[in-house]
Amino acid sequence: MRIAFFSDIHANLPALEAVLQDMDQKQPDFVYCLGDLVGYNVWANEVVETIRRRHIPTLAGNYDEGVGLHSGDCGCAYKTEDDRERGNQSIAYTNRIITDENRRYLRLLPRHMRLDFEVQEGEKLRILMVHGSPRKINEYLFEDRPEKSLQRLLEEAQADVMLFGHTHKPYHRQVPYAVAGQLRYRHAINLGSVGKPKDGDPRACYVLLTLDEKSHTADAASMQVEFVRVAYDVEKAAQAVEASPLPDEFADMLRKAY
Structure with missing residues (x-):
C-alpha cells in the first residue's frame, strides 16, 4: 500500500x-x-x-x-x-x-488525523498526521531536535509514524526505543513543502509512504519513505x-x- x-x-x-x-x-x-x-x-x-x-x-x-x-x-x-x-x-x-x-x-x-493499521495479527501500526506538532499547530519540529525530546513527543502522541510539515524542510528520522528488551523504531517524517520549499531545492516536495504485511516497528526498514521532488x-x-x-x-x- x-x-x-x-x-x-x-x-x-x-x-x-x-x-x-x-x-x-x-x-x-x-x-x-x-x-x-x-x-x-x-x-x-x-x-x-x-x-x-x-x-x-x-x-x-x-x-x-x-x-x-x-x-x-x-x-x-x-x-x-x-x-x-x-x-x-x-x-x-x-x-x-x-x-x-x-x-x-x-x-x-x-487539527489532526489518525490511521491505525493491523498489518500483522495483534500488531497495530499507528500513524498520526499533524501540521506543526501534536501539541501546537505552529510548533516547529526541526531535524536537529534532540532524540530524547522527539522520542517523548512521539510516545505521548501514541504515534509509531508521525507526519508533519510547517518547517518546509523535509527529513525522515528513525527514533529507537526498547520494549521488553527488544529494539523498536518510531518514525518522524517532515513532508517539506509543495509551494514554498526552504531547503535550497525549488522543486515541490511530497512523500510516498509504502507499507506491506511485513511493516513492523521492530524493523526500521520495513516502511519505505520516499521524498518525491x-x-x-x-x-x-x-x-x-x-x-x-x-x-x-x-x-x-x-x-x-x-
Missing part, C-alpha cells in the same frame, strides 16, 4: 497542479494534505477549490487557521521585523481575496507574486528556495 502526503502549498497553484499530476501517474492508494493551503501567493481560492474538488482529506495549517478566523496573525515565527512586516502584508492580502465559502472551509478543517513552473509562480501587491521578496524565496 502506498500513501501520499503533502503539505504547505501556500497558494502556489502551479506547484500543486504539478504534484497532483505526478500523483495521478503514481496512483497511490490514499492521499492526505497536512495543511497551509494559503498565504504568500495569489492563488489562495484556486488552491482551496482544487483540494475540495478532489475531496482530499486535509488538516488545518497555522495559516489556514489564521485566515479561517479572519485574523491578522498567521502564527508564524518571524525572525526579523522586516519578515514580520512582509508576513503581515501576506495575511492581509489573503484575507482580502479569500471567498466567504473558502474561509468557512479553512475554519472547519481538523517535482519540477514545476517556478518562474510563473514568482512572476505572479511580483505582479501582485505581495512583497517581491516572496518571489526570490521561490526561485532560491529559502
Whole structure:
C-alpha cells in the first residue's frame, strides 16, 4: 500500500497542479494534505477549490487557521521585523481575496488525523498526521531536535509514524526505543513543502509512504519513505507574486528556495 502526503502549498497553484499530476501517474492508494493551503501567493481560492474538488482529506495549517478566523496573525515565527512586516502584508492580502465559502472551509478543517493499521495479527501500526506538532499547530519540529525530546513527543502522541510539515524542510528520522528488551523504531517524517520549499531545492516536495504485511516497528526498514521532488513552473509562480501587491521578496524565496 502506498500513501501520499503533502503539505504547505501556500497558494502556489502551479506547484500543486504539478504534484497532483505526478500523483495521478503514481496512483497511490490514499492521499492526505497536512495543511497551509494559503498565504504568500495569489492563488489562495484556486488552491482551496482544487483540494475540495478532489475531496482530499486535509488538516488545518497555522495559516489556514489564521485566515479561517479572519485574523491578522498567521502564527508564524518571524525572525526579523522586516519578515514580520512582509508576513503581515501576506495575511492581509489573503484575507482580502479569500471567498466567504473558502474561509468557512479553512475554519472547519481538523487539527489532526489518525490511521491505525493491523498489518500483522495483534500488531497495530499507528500513524498520526499533524501540521506543526501534536501539541501546537505552529510548533516547529526541526531535524536537529534532540532524540530524547522527539522520542517523548512521539510516545505521548501514541504515534509509531508521525507526519508533519510547517518547517518546509523535509527529513525522515528513525527514533529507537526498547520494549521488553527488544529494539523498536518510531518514525518522524517532515513532508517539506509543495509551494514554498526552504531547503535550497525549488522543486515541490511530497512523500510516498509504502507499507506491506511485513511493516513492523521492530524493523526500521520495513516502511519505505520516499521524498518525491517535482519540477514545476517556478518562474510563473514568482512572476505572479511580483505582479501582485505581495512583497517581491516572496518571489526570490521561490526561485532560491529559502
